Amino acid sequence: xxxxxxxxxxxxxxxxxxxxxxxxxxxxxxxxxxxxxxxxxxxxxxxxxxxxxxxxxxxxxxxxxxxxxxxxxxxxxxxxxxxxxxxxxxxxxxxxxxxxxxxxxxxxxxxxxxxxxxxxxxxxxxxxxxxxxxxxxxxxxxxxxxxxxxxxxxxxxxxxxxxxxxxxxxxxxxxxxxxxxxxxxxxxxxxxxxxxxxxxxxxxxxxxxxxxxxxxxxxxxxxxxxxxxxxxxxxxxxxxxxxxxxxxxxxxxxxxxxxxxxxxxxxxxxxxxxxxxxxxxxxxxxxxxxxxxxxxxxxxxxxxxxxxxxxxxxxxxxxxxxxxxxxxxxxxxxxxxxxxxxxxxxxxxxxxxxxxxxxxxxxxxxxxxxxxxxxxxxxxxxxxxxxxxxxxxxxxxxxxxxxxxxxxxxxxxxxxxxxxxxxxxxxxx
Numbered sequence: 492x493x494x495x496x497x498x499x500x501x502x503x504x505x506x507x508x509x510x511x512x513x514x515x516x517x518x519x520x521x522x523x524x525x526x527x528x529x530x531x532x533x534x535x536x537x538x539x540x541x542x543x544x545x546x547x548x549x550x551x552x553x554x555x556x557x558x559x560x561x562x563x564x565x566x567x568x569x570x571x572x573x574x575x576x577x578x579x580x581x582x583x584x585x586x587x588x589x590x591x592x593x594x595x596x597x598x599x600x601x602x603x604x605x606x607x608x609x610x611x612x613x614x615x616x617x618x619x620x621x622x623x624x625x626x627x628x629x630x631x632x633x634x635x636x637x638x639x640x641x642x643x644x645x646x647x648x649x650x651x652x653x654x655x656x657x658x659x660x661x662x663x664x665x666x667x668x669x670x671x672x673x674x675x676x677x678x679x680x681x682x683x684x685x686x687x688x689x690x691x692x693x694x695x696x697x698x699x700x701x702x703x704x705x706x707x708x709x710x711x712x713x714x715x716x717x718x719x720x721x722x723x724x725x726x727x728x729x730x731x732x733x734x735x736x737x738x739x740x741x742x743x744x745x746x747x748x749x750x751x752x753x754x755x756x757x758x759x760x761x762x763x764x765x766x767x768x769x770x771x772x773x774x775x776x777x778x779x780x781x782x783x784x785x786x787x788x789x790x791x792x793x794x795x796x797x798x799x800x801x802x803x804x805x806x807x808x809x810x811x812x813x814x815x816x817x818x819x820x821x822x823x824x825x826x827x828x829x830x831x832x833x834x835x836x837x838x839x840x841x842x843x844x845x846x847x848x849x850x851x852x853x854x855x856x857x858x859x860x861x862x863x864x865x866x867x868x869x870x871x872x873x874x875x876x877x878x879x880x881x882x883x884x885x886x887x888x889x890x891x892x893x894x895x896x897x898x899x900x901x902x903x904x905x906x907x908x909x910x911x912x913x914x915x916x917x918x919x920x
Contacts, residue, residue, distance in 0.1 A: 493527060494534050494640075501538070501548040509552050516559045523571025525563070526625055530636050532556040537644055537680075537890040540672040543658070553888050557610060560617050578623040578904045580896075581615040583855040587848035588612040591807055591841050598806035607807035611887040618896040623904050634691050634698050637897065638707065641684040644670050645710040648677065648717075666719035671890075678720020679883055682727055683894040685711045686870055690898050693866070694906055722880030726873045733869035786831045786880060788824045792817065793835040803842040810839045810882075833878035836885040853884075860902035867902055 501508045512531075519527045535556055538549035563570035591608045598604040625633045648669025651658045659667045666674040688707055691698055699707065715724060796813055810830050814821065830836045838846045853871075860867035874895060878884045883891040 493531065494643075497531055497534060498538070501552070502545045505545075505548050506551070508548050509555060512552055513555045513559065516556055517562075520559060520562060520570075525570075525572045525621070526629055526633060526636060528556070528560060529621060529625060530640060532560055533637070533890070533893060534640060536888060536893060537670070539888065540676050540680075540890055541670065542668075542672045554606075554610065557613060557617070557888065560621065561613060564617065564620070572624050572628055574620055574624050575627070576620060578620050578900070579616065580619050580856045580859075580899060580903065581612060584612065584615055584849075584852040587841070587845060587852050590845050590848055594804050594806040594841050594845065597800070597803070598809060600808050600812050601806070604806035604808045607887070611807070614887040614893065615896065618893055619900045619904070622897055622900040626905055631695060631698050634695060638688060638691065638699060641680075641688065642707050642710055644680070645684075645714045648714060667714075667717040669714055669718065674718040675720050675723070675881060677718040678715060678723035679877065679881060679891050681711050681715040681718065681720075682723040682873070682877055683891050683898075685715075685727060686730060686873065687894050687898050690866060690870075690901050694901065694909065723877060726877040729876050730869050730873035733872050734866060737865045737869050788821060789814075789829070789831050790835060792821060793830045793832070793839055797835070797838055800839070800842055802844055804838070804840045804845055807840050810836045810885075813839070829882055831880055831882060833882045833884040836882040840885070856899055856903065860899055863907045864902045870898060870902075 497512065500512060504511065516528050516531060519525075519531075532553070535549045535553045538546045539553050541549075563572065563574060564576075567574055588608060588611060591611075592605070595601055595604050595608070622633075629636075648659055648667065648671075651670060652660070652667065659669055661668055661674045667677060668674050669677040669680075671677040671680055688711070692704065715727065792814070793810070814829055830839065834846060834850075837849045841849070857867050857871045860870075874884065883889055884895070886892060
């Protein structure tokens with residue numbers, strides 16, 4: 492009911508809804524309804540990915556809600572929820588965000604760059620601590636809230652199609668954007684929600700019934716196929732195959748997963764011939780494979796710009812700025828958008844030094860997760876594959892990065908605590 496009211500108010504009042512919804516969020520915080528506030532924040536991030544004008548209010552609202560979520564961190568004594576500040580992963584990213592702030596000296600959009608850098612660090616501070624604390628307070632109710640919201644978003648895509656196909660079908664083709672902004676956005680959401688749901692279901696098998704389990708997987712994979720997102724489909728396949736290897740033997744799983752990743756990146760495979768053989772010509776969109784949907788052009792442009800600022804970049808948001816400055820030239824070559832590669836984006840924004848610090852930060856967190864779960868490395872390789880064709884990992888206020896942070900919170904902290912509780916009650920295990 493709250494989310495329906497949230498959506499209806501935003502659509503009807505537009506920008507005027509921002510202060511009203513912000514006051515409601517603060518009221519919920521004051522009443523100790525932190526779960527409600529977190530879910531509305533996640534919901535707003537999902538709405539902000541949409542290209543429907545009526546949902547544009549969410550673009551500014553998500554920043555306001557992020558700051559609202561931060562209030563209990565500033566005044567912990569006034570919070571109804573017990574925050575465990577030790578359950579944080581942001582320290583691994585402090586070197587990267589500090590260096591990113593230094594890059595602001597050279598930024599052509601200093602204020603925007605500062606906002607993006609600050610929000611990136613803030614998300615890494617808030618989400619793990621808050622998710623862990625919400626789990627401690629609500630247990631499986633918190634996990635169910637996340638799952639049901641993700642499922643509702645996928646269902647909404649089909650409902651929107653039934654009402655008006657033009658809302659979800661991309662450029663009149665067979666690809667759907669669902670309730671997200673574009674087909675690749677839907678593909679990324681399906682990929683991350685699949686890993687999040689799989690992780691929750693693996694460690695908390697009673698969180699959903701068999702019927703719900705089947706329904707959620709049908710929604711995820713049907714929406715993924717409907718999106719026609721090749722890169723995210725490959726990322727899902729990498730996760731599934733790596734998971735199978737890693738469960739049997741972590742070392743073998745690590746080596747085989749790495750080999751799969753290297754092969755996908757470096758080996759020149761005749762995808763057109765394979766597509767014809769398997770009958771996947773339409774899904775793989777073989778007419779765009781030679782140019783990789785414009786991504787080859789985007790990468791060539793990114794590499795050319797990197798040479799100008801090889802070691803030190805020009806701050807967060809520089810990639811968006813430089814691509815916008817050269818929009819006409821790139822569109823004439825068949826590309827519209829961004830770098831479509833998180834690592835090139837970080838390199839452009841913060842230089843090679845920033846990229847190294849960025850990768851080290853993520854590696855530290857995944858190594859911590861690997862101590863508790865065999866799923867860590869399969870997730871890592873899948874995330875790398877996903878970000879070789881998209882840039883969501885280099886941004887904070889989107890519906891994708893937050894899901895990865897929730898997965899890592901589960902693996903680094905919650906699963907570890909669950910194992911301790913199990914060993915305390917069952918010493919024979």
